Amino acid sequence: MADEEVAEQGELAITRTGDKLRLAREAAGLSLADVASRTRITQRHLEAIEKSDFSELPGRTYVTGFARAYARAVDLPEAEIGAAVRRELEEDEYAARPAYEAYEPTDPARLPTARLAWTLAIVAALLVSAYGVWRFLSVEPDDALIAAQNRDADASEAPATVADDAATKPAPGPVAADAPVVLTGLSEVWIGFDDATGKTENWRTLDPGETYEVPPAYIEQFTLRTSIPQAIKVTVGGRDVGQIGPADTLVKNISLKPADLLARAEGNDSAGAPAATPAR
Incomplete structure (x- = not known):
């Protein structure tokens, strides 16, 4: 008893x-x-x-x-x-x-x-x-809320405008096609990796100053999402691709392939401001 x-x-x-x-x-x-x-x-x-x-x-x-x-x-x-x-x-x-x-x-x-x-x-x-x-x-957060945030992100997509002084900027040096993709937290930030269906299979947080090199398998299979674009720095072979979306806005479908990120970096350089359209 x-x-x-x-x-x-x-x-x-x-x-x-x-x-x-x-x-x-x-x-x-x-x-x-x-x-x-x-x-x-x-x-x-x-x-x-x-x-x-x-x-x-x-x-x-x-x-x-x-x-x-x-x-x-x-x-x-x-x-x-x-x-x-x-x-x-x-x-x-x-x-x-x-x-x-x-x-x-x-x-x-x-x-x-x-x-x-x-x-x-x-x-x-x-x-x-x-x-x-x-x-x-x-x-x-992983069904209705994320779906609503996705709709907000889609609605906020708009083409970037070209700055008048774009032609005066020097052309960046070449970057290898298989250059490492590194994510750096500028402040504490949540990031997720989506599969081809848009489902978030993996997520993690980056502390301020913490770096994370994206594995090659992730680069091929997943895209990046985050709700605080201004809190993360994305580099390809050491080259900063610029802010990946408007501040405090959920962005998704950000391609992690070096060629796509370099194209985004060139678009940011020519526009003089971060592009608001996530890569498809």
Whole structure:
């Protein structure tokens, strides 16, 4: 009887999704480094997921997607893990809301009209913000939200204009067709690699100053996507190809082939500004 009570208390102690992921990883004999290799997610972000400390992640937009990738790596049902993480996000957001206390002034001299108006405005703004965050976090980042971002990216595509002084710029030196493609984080930035169907198979984050040389297999099979184009530097054989899209806009279908990136670099040089049209 005592053993059953201890077992029951142990089960009740596992109240967070991160605990379930950690126990599944340990049961599979995997280390955090093994999961990081499978998911392309940094170890410190995986540790934050295991602790259910979502504030340590680069942005709550990707919390559910990271948790689902972790679940796939340890053979847990990703849909259930995603739903559980969303519930925890909603609970954390609700707990952070300020308690509202009704106040009825009896003496107008003690609470001027202007002060009451400001109080009501602040309370209304907090309620609207909380509702907006709840609506934002209730959408799955790897289906409806990403689909909406894709539509925004397609709608924002426009040809680059040619600058008047393009002819005065010196022609860059030749770059080998098999030159290495290197991604450098200018600030913390999320990047993903899409297959031919547009599905994001792999993703990772780059810390400020971190470099990542794209494997040859990725160059041939995948295209690049990111939601913070200004936070990533792309070079081919050491040559900067310029910003790959408008700031704070989801860009996708960025070809990683050196020839395509060099063509993009030449277009950026002639336009004098980053091209807004991702490579197809």
